[in-house]
Amino acid sequence: MAELTLGVFPSLVGSMSLDFSFKLAEAALAKGHKVNMWLSGNAVMMAKKGQKAFKDYSHLEKRMKELMSKGMEITVCEACAEARGYHKEDVPEGMKRASMDWYLAKTVKTDRLLHIGGE
Amino acid sequence: MKLALFLSDLRRTEDTYDRLKADKLGVILVENGIYHAVMKEGGKESPVLSKAGATFYALSDDLETRGFTAANVNPKVKLVSYGDIVDLIMNEYEKTAWL
Numbered sequence: 421m422a423e424l425t426l427g428v429f430p431s432l433v434g435s436m437s438l439d440f441s442f443k444l445a446e447a448a449l450a451k452g453h454k455v456n457m458w459l460s461g462n463a464v465m466m467a468k469k470g471q472k473a474f475k476d477y478s479h480l481e482k483r484m485k486e487l488m489s490k491g492m493e494i495t496v497c498e499a500c501a502e503a504r505g506y507h508k509e510d511v512p513e514g515m516k517r518a519s520m521d522w523y524l525a526k527t528v529k530t531d532r533l534l535h536i537g538g539e
Numbered sequence: 540m541k542l543a544l545f546l547s548d549l550r551r552t553e554d555t556y557d558r559l560k561a562d563k564l565g566v567i568l569v570e571n572g573i574y575h576a577v578m579k580e581g582g583k584e585s586p587v588l589s590k591a592g593a594t595f596y597a598l599s600d601d602l603e604t605r606g607f608t609a610a611n612v613n614p615k616v617k618l619v620s621y622g623d624i625v626d627l628i629m630n631e632y633e634k635t636a637w638l
Binding site: 422424436437440443444446447448450451453531532533534535536537 | 545547569570571600620621622624625626628629634635636637638
């Protein structure tokens with residue numbers, strides 16, 4: 421099985437692409453692939469634990485934790501998070517923080533890369 | 540190069556889209572991009588589907604979410620699942636792009 425890296429930039433609120441990213445990741449894991457997700461730009465909204473799930477509002481924390489329990493590696497852009505006031509102590513358990521170097525290295529080493537743009 | 544291009548919106552992307560060239564091109568319509576698979580403006584299909592040599596796909600989940608069925612889809616377009624998209628990325632195309 422191969423390694424898929426998703427570079428994800430859209431926000432949780434006001435965009436459908438973050439939801440798409442998680443569903444695609446789930447499908448790739450189900451097929452036995454290794455999946456890495458890089459959250460950058462407004463996608464770092466996922467790097468804040470304890471978000472309340474409203475009935476008609478996007479909420480991906482539960483799905484994110486399920487995918488991480490199945491082996492998906494999620495790394496969040498440290499600078500993007502800090503710029504938005506999300507600090508190390510805000511990060512959900514299991515999620516990593518790194519500089520852009522992490523993503524750049526993955527773009528070279530991974531078998532397949534899908535860079536999903538933001539707004 | 541074998542390129543899988545994701546179109547996620549109905550916005551005007553013709554300039555970038557028209558310039559894209561690949562030995563093998565797959566255009567995967569997702570999110571609001573699926574409207575290219577079903578729309579008929581003035582009786583004409585979306586110009587996106589006129590890309591020469593391309594193979595067109597549309598994500599069935601996103602189609603159904605917007606109230607369409609396979610009967611609404613242009614015959615040029617193949618319906619695919621998330622799992623099918625994974626297979627396209629891993630087995631059919633070497634590079635991907637997102638518009």
